Amino acid sequence: MARIVIDPVTRIEGHLRIEAQVEGGAVADAWSSGTMFRGIELILQGRDPREAWIWTQRICGVCTTVHALTSVRAVEDALGIEVPDNARLIRNIIGSTQTIQDHVIHFYHLHALDWVDVTLALKADPGKTSQLAESISAWPKSSRVYFKMIQDRVKALVASKQLSLFSSGYWGHPAYKLPPEANLLAVAHYIEALEFQREFIRIHAVLGGKNPHLQTYLVGGMSTAMDPNEPHAPINPERIEFVREAAKAAQAFVEQVYIPDVLAVAGFYREWFHYGEGLGNFLAYGEYPMHGVKDDKSFFLPRGVILNRDLSTVHPMDPKNVSEYVTHSWYDYTGGNGAAKNPAEGETRPNYTGPKPPYEQLNVAEKYSWLKAPRYQDQAMEVGPLSRMLVAYAAGHAQVRELVNGVLAKLNAPATALFSTLGRIAARAIETQLLARELPKWIDELDHNLMHGNLRVHNGERWDPATWPKNAQGWGFHEAPRGALGHWVEIEDRKIKNYQCVVPSTWNAGPRDAKGQRGAYEAALLKTPVADPERPVELLRTIHSFDPCLACAVHVTDARGHRHAEVLAR
Secondary structure: OEEEEEOOOOOOEOOEEEEEEEEOOEEEEEEEEEOOOOOHHHHHOOOOHHHHHHHHHHHOOOOOOHHHHHHHHHHHHHHOOOOOHHHHHHHHHHHHHHHHHHHHHHHHHHHHHHOOOHHHHHHOOHHHHHHHHHHHOOOOOOOHHHHHHHHHHHHHHHHHOOOHHHHHOOOOOOOOOOOHHHHHHHHHHHHHHHHHHHHHOHHHHHHHOOOOOOOOEEOOEEOOOEOOOOOOOOEOHHHHHHHHHHHHHHHHHHHHHHHHHHHHHHHHOHHHHOOOOOOOOEEEOOEOOOOOOOOHHHOOEOOEEEOOOOOOOOEOOOHHHEEEEOOOEOEOOOOOOOOOEOHHHOOOOEOOOOOOOOOOOOOOOOOOEOOOEEEEOOEOOEOOHHHHHHHHHHOOOHHHHHHHHHHHHHHOOOHHHHOOHHHHHHHHHHHHHHHHHHHHHHHHHHHHHHHOOOOOOEOOOOOOHHHOOOEEEEEEEEEEOOEEEEEEEEEEOOEEEEEEEEOHHHHHHOOOOOOOOOOHHHHHOOOOEOOOOOOOHHHHHHHHHOOOEHHHHOOOOOOOOOOOOOOOOO
């Protein structure tokens, strides 16, 4: 019996510690710990709610825009503000662009090294790699000369002895199964994906002014002016055409590179359709309004809950049923830590009672994480691309069913295979393809409005705080790349009285609750085989399949309250 500790888990955003008890060559129990404190909610208290999105967007540097959208939606909900159609479209384009880019980055740059042995690429025959590439896709960069050039670049990197993130991989581990030619193909596409995501995300620079941390959100809409006759307008025919061409290139890359690569990797690791299943409960807030956010029935991706792996029923989702425990978290609740609280009444009262790091082992019988434990109707939930695709599939979403069934047919796998580590990878790729096909339609809608004189991007109603009620509460949501993101805001006397964020990685990476129910990571690791406890690549495969973002879930503070810097806004 061995206790494996991975701290920190790398190739993620933020700081995550995983401990696993291994018995008989498999995980018998597991614990997930966020090892840094989040204080954004405390920073927001007393501020103007119209500026909350600026602060919350800085929660993370990966999903650079998701907290901004969720924040303005929360305040709009509290004040009863509907946004103009153009603002809806711009937000849909920005959000889907973020998700497409983020999913590509995750597969190639954060997760691929759990499946790809880079060192074996040096042993590949570039000619055979070319044959492999041409057998799975019509992507033009598939010649022997091209793959020989990539192989030479890898050799030069090895010779330089500056391997960076390649230096500490578990190379040669028996769990790696790809042949050398497939490894060379993956390395080539790793490099191409770097170039793709850099160019594609320029859409954010057009519609958001910059990336990361877009600057054009407003409570009530967007500040991205539209004018078909103004060459310097943020949105004009020339900018629309640029965005349209970027979307076209994205669809080509996703369908000719990303999807074929996922299918190829899955073909060599089919046993991972049987590992990493986890909770079997899935939650999605829904996303991409086709009308206003109040009409959740019109969302492109539906809202709902699936319980106990039952794809025959999609249960309705109500944010009033969301709650958070702090029983095993380094926080205190007024009135005691045994009961959960809805975030509308939630508290951020840090109370670190654990050992001083570095520590050998978590005290899992007590508090062991800076993450709270979110629950829906008192049940632990998984959120993310798999949840979104399962809810959409179960709800009868025609495009999702077509794509999911197509992938399952190519893999000769049933729908239940999605409840797994590989299922999360497949669902993320399917969602990317789905959004890459839908993105041009939103661009066309925006273009139609531009050319027909519909130029309104902001609703100024209730912008004046004098029109606000004395007290108002609101809930903002977004299906961020990593899953269901919610912000709860309470406004009193025109200022923020309370603000709570429940982020995707809090849902997935959270610790046990008062009833001992595991979080999604902890449940998914059970029964995972471990060939070498000193090199637990198998654990990383399942954890990385969730695409952790602990920066969203936890942040640094000075426990003594010292101020280290002051930023002045002019």
